[in-house]
Amino acid sequence: MTLSLTSVFILEKSIKSLFLLAIIFLVRPILNKKAFRSASIILWMVLLIYLISPYELEIGIESVKGNSILIAITNFFNSSLGWLVNKIGSIFFKLNRLIGSVLIFTYLGMKIYRFNKVMKGSTLTYNTLCKEKIREFGLKRKVEIYINNNLKTPLTFGILKPKIILQDHILADEKLLNHVLIHELMHIKKFHILLNHLVNIVACLYWFNPLLWLSLKYLDQDIEINCDKLVVENLGDTRKNRKAYCSSMLKLVEREFYENNLYLKLNPNIERMNIIKNWKKTLLGLISFILAFTLSLPAFANVTDLSQDRVDTQGEVVNNIEVNIDNRVQKISDQDYKKLELGKLSVRESDPAKVNEKIKLGSFEKTSYEFELNNDKNEGFIINLKDMSCSGGIKYQVFIEEDGEIIYDKRFASDSILKVKAQKGSAYIITVSNEYNKKLLGEVSINTYASK
Template sequence: MAISLVRVITLEKSIKSLYLLVLILLVRPILNKKAFRSASIILWIVLLIYLTSPYEFKLGIESVKKNSILSYLLGLTNLFNSCLCWLVNKLVNKLGYIFFKLNRIIGSILIFTYLGIKIYKFHKVMKGSTLTHNTLCKEKISEFGLKRKVEIYINNNFKTPLTFGVLRPKIILQDHILDDEKLLDHVLIHELIHIKKFHILLNHLVNIVACLYWYNPILWLSLKYIDQDIEINCDKLVVQQLGDTIKNRKEYCMSMLKLLEIKSNTNNFVLNLNPNKERMLIMKKWKKTLAGLMVFMFAFTFCLPVFANVTDLNQDRIDTKGEIVTNINSEFGDRVQIISDEEYQKLELGEVSRTGLRAANVDENIRLSRFDKIDYEFNMDTWTGPVHDGFTVRLKDMSCSGGIKYQVIIEEDGKIIYNKFFSSDSILKVKANRGSRYVVTIDNESNKTLSGKVKINSYVR
């Protein structure tokens, strides 16, 4: 098995994440009621890491024994992967005309600016806060033994308790909470658990993803469920801290009920204790069961095709037309098939992106002196149009007085994926990885001058 990382464009990740979002939204009610405490949070974290990382795994599998468990699992994974790739190819090429990279970046900058304004306004309101020296507050902070310094402020401009800050966390309370000792105890435990588990950091990650993928409507709709599941996870940890008994669950729910009718319009870069009926219902019914664990394992397993692209190492990845003189295998193995001129003419060809590199949308005559070579550098990303997922290299009317002999070398992200010799015209159709960089080298292996035409274009698979 060969494992590597492959760069993936954000638009493709956004489309793949739709499958994962729907899966999580379907199973989260069951996980919150019947699985272990952090089940739904784990799935959300996996999604957020996937969306913020520019890479996904590529797994190369060699021949596997037929009718084995591994073969069935790989078959199932490949089926889901093929369906996702088909969906991505269809949608990327249609949506790419609307949500091309420049548009997405402009939208992200505007949302980041809006978030910055909200943070500025929040800190203006924070100026009216007063540091409290309440004895119970100090005792609770000491019980948690946090290494970070935690400060507690009173500010009645906010409707509900909230927490913000990662390195120097602050808790904002209201006067009516200080007047109720039981409510104060529950609120402090809740907010201190947020701090201990770095939930505010997770909340920041959610905001970053929302800014980067602002054009994904399902992701925006899911944001409130991410916040809700963070709070549900915290509620369960509070009950564990108090002692998981019916009495403690009931008392904690009563404390949340006191805050239920208070409406909150707090900014979304803080964690605010804003209870609702779903949370109290889950606190009443939550119980770890085998069925809940099985649902989590099922959901996690079916998440894998989103994160990993499974390929057969024995499968070819480059199609060619032309007489191969010498076959030199690279570390990637043989990835070659034959296509005809008619098949080449049917391809939907386009420009290959240039991002500061040499122009790769090539259609020119070449003339290489003896043992000379020429390189074409490009990548498969684009700023102002749809992203294609392959490219063609066509060498036509090749001639040399001493006999044609030239070599074509293709590099992907610095690694050779193709290296072969030809003695006639040739056509290469390369299935590319979006976002990867490529170098196509044509090397004259003859001691005479080689001339001909070279054409490089992208295409849509």
């Protein structure tokens, strides 16, 4: 078995993430009511890490009887996914960086504008209970509390210098004030504000997948549920304290209904109050979490069959969507490569094959080389791609066709050497495709070989 890290395109991650979302939505109601406090948040974090990370774990295993089903399913999924990416990738990748960047800068601009607008109508308060509660939390960051009656519910801004915005009616109710302060200070202590920004930025990056960014909105609700549980633990997890906290949330809900202004997406709601009233850690909740977490891990890995590789590869593989026919390949090292007797390629349809040239491929461009093998002394051919460079990161794909049939398809992120055992009289087409929106430079040489 071999392990390696491979780069993965954002479009592929978007499609695979739907599997993780299905798991989260299946177990989310159970976890919120019956599992430990952070169970659902952990699953959401697994999803976010997967979406942000540019890598997947590449697992290579020898094909044995026990793994045949796993290999078949994985190969079918990757082949189908690769076909989809190749079909729409050339259009999508040109737009994604531009649109994603515009959305992120627009989001940040709106946040700055909203913050300035809120702060202009806010007044700093020096309420004694507020100061005492801040001291109790022992936060190293300075927290300031403001009053703004233009807002209907509490609001917290800022990561390094957080500011809590309250209303006069909250200050007038000591019990309500205590619960609200604990809730908002818990958000600050656990860096939920940073997590919320991260979620919104991920939604901007995956703008092309509305199902994904609409689903991420449920993470906001689970963050609030997690914070509610933290508040209950801080107060002392008793039936009386749970009831008192729910009563405080109900006051905010009733005020919102009376004012007819649902201004904030993180407002208290009936789902949160029901969960706080009925939350109880059970064995079912723990088993559900363990099962969901275990099922989510395969999204981070891609399984390949080592015994069916037809082409030996030297170089960092980005992602394998393999089409291999027969077991006609053996692994070689640089030393083995130097021992081979290299020769020139034959001519196909009166066109001389380009056996040694520098390449300069624009964004998503490709180049092809055609030749035939007719010499009995030659065992096959060598494809040597060296000095590959790209300002945005090397991502290219190599296709090998034999008599019109694709026998090899793999992506790379560095220089690579491919040794292929060939069939006499067969015609071959080698295609190198740049899969990044920056210019790819390098050198390609193709030669026949025979052992010395």
